[in-house]
Amino acid sequence: MITMQQNMRWYGPHDGIRLRDIRQCGVTGVVTALHQIPVGEVWSVDDIQERQRMIVEEGMEWTVVESLPVHEDIKRQGGDYQQYISNYKKSLEHLAECGLKVVAYNFMPILDWVRTDHAFVNPDGTKALLFDEIAFIFFDVFLLKRRGAESDYSKDKVEEASEYGKTLSKDQKDQLFKNVLLGLPGSDESFTPEKILELLDAYKGIDDQTLRSNLVHFLSEVAPVAERVGIKLAIHPDDPPFSVLGLPRVVSTEEDLAQILSEVPVNANGLCYCTGSLGAHPDNNLSRIIDTHGDRIHFLHLRNVKREDGKRFRESEHLYGDNPMEEIIEKLLLLMDKNGAALPMRPDHGFLHSLEGAEKYPGYSLIGRLKGLAEIRGVELGLAHKLKI
Template sequence: MQQTMRWYGPHDGVSLQEIKQAGASGVVTALHEIPVGDVWTVEAIKERLSAIHAEGLEWTVIESLPVHEDIKRRSGKYDLYIDNYKKSLKNIATCGLKVITYNFMPVLDWVRTNTMFVNRDGTKTLRFEKDAFVFFDLFLLQRPGAENDYTDEERESATAYGNQLSDEEKQSLFNTVLLGLPGSKENFTPQKVLDLLKQYEGIDERKLRENLRYFLNEVAPIAEKLDLKLAIHPDDPPFSVLGLPRIVCSGEDIDKILEAVPLNANGLCYCTGSLGANPDNDLVSILEKHGDRIHFLHLRSVEKERNGVFKEAEHLGGDAPMETIVYKILQLMNKRNISLPMRPDHGALFSLEERREHYSGYSLIGRLKGLAEIRGLEHGMVYAMSNKI
């Protein structure tokens, strides 16, 4: 596998030099400074490439070339934004990049209720707790109609959870849930969030799936001609939040997406963490079934503590059968005669780095540990397979 780490650009708290010293050969990054929907110019791409190459690294995967909300809703200026997406794809191909990851999650890219959950060893990690999220939805956001999305038991449990929180803890929960909003470093009020949600009224799973199919029918043929690979990222978490539809949660969802546009350019980012948070998903079966359409690997693990609660686990721990997954990936790469790009997604925050500003899940040491563990597992398996041990 091609060993990479995510890098958020020049303002990332982790430098390119540190990523190289961690053992990665490349980075997964994007032009985050360009507004969603605008065209990525050749000049901007080449400028970022030069900075990465200057540190002896490769720009291995684009993560991500974001999809504008108008495209997801198929409203407003969606035709313009699709046309801009095509232009960006052509410019990306001109610069020699090959793999583009994106997601089709409405409004919120990802959701957690705690970004500093303390593990038994003192490290801190990301965690989702349903009681906390339901309390946020019902009492902090006060989303109209939210009570209809939960059972009496869920509402009562969330109320009891919220009654134990101080005002400061409630504000922290509100801010944490909204970290998945684009540009969420700004101060979002409940009304601003409700206005965003209102734009998705009348859009259910069927409609959102139709909109994704329309988008892919427009851009995937262009990508195919340019020898580019589009890799859709699974929804995180893999279930509906805030009443919004989500359509990349299960093996069945992936079947529908890949069958709808049967081009190799229309592929999957195989994220063992996002898919693994759904207890109904069989990670190995998904890998085996869709191996020819997997273009990028996010290897991480989650621990499902109880119904509606999961947290990020160590890369070789948690619920993901990482040994089997890596073995199957090696078989797949041998079959396809390629080396797939991989990054150790997320990582615990160690006390040594607590004073540094990091994106949640993206401190250096936690990901370095994950990269070392997965690389060691891979090398051991390659040796065993080569020597028929």
């Protein structure tokens, strides 16, 4: 019986959740990255091996790199982007030398992910992540004051956002600003509206077509290297899977995925199949993605979402939401059985339970992820027995 390779994400030595805590969840694999190395610099063999040593000493292995980040110059194809691509290749070679097999990354401009509320309170008192378009419009138009932002939204929605803003205190407005920018790499820094607007200016004139072309250029250079050294690249879908701050998006829909995979047709160029990010787009058929691109799925993020009116969604329990998780897990089991190999998986995000109090990384509390892992394990084992595989 081939089941998914179970992992937990760890942010490194400064993570409030320790490796020992993760080991006690029953997993044998850790998903992590060298967050201390500035984006664009080469990851050395010594640094990679030091991280491996920490994990092995706790009885686990480093199974997936998440993420080896892509420098903004590569996304914009400006500045020293060719040097950064060269550095990326060297890092891949060093990771392969150390035995790593899967590298996740994303191609989202500036913001890696966006939520407007990191502490949405569920009926049982647990807290979840939520994206609300109206709150985001208020941030964009009235707090950030991005030039031309109003033209990206309907007049009715801008008026609704304005009224929404009138209900917020100064502290609530400050919290909204911080919430949105938490997905900005290096967001422990104090980012001012002026700094964010400066970053956005660097993307003027770059539309979806240009960003897609830049992604294909990047992949045409790095994917052959990954193929040669035995590494699978897994691109993470856009989160959320639609434009924010007027920025282009090219990994949001089934059509986007098909184009990325067909433009660079080597197996190393593959997907991080994130049911949460893909599931936030109502037009994506998650089961069909497995049917169509199963052999190019290299890494799994399993979680669920509940879509509400318009572009508003909240992260729900792992098994209950708009994503058909039982059907998805069954298809993944059949895919792994056909290929004769387990796919690495981690339970992506989870509710914050009151026992844990505040934590640094929203969505990455231990109890919530452990609950999700246990639920996914149960469904997986039950289906495996039913399918007799």
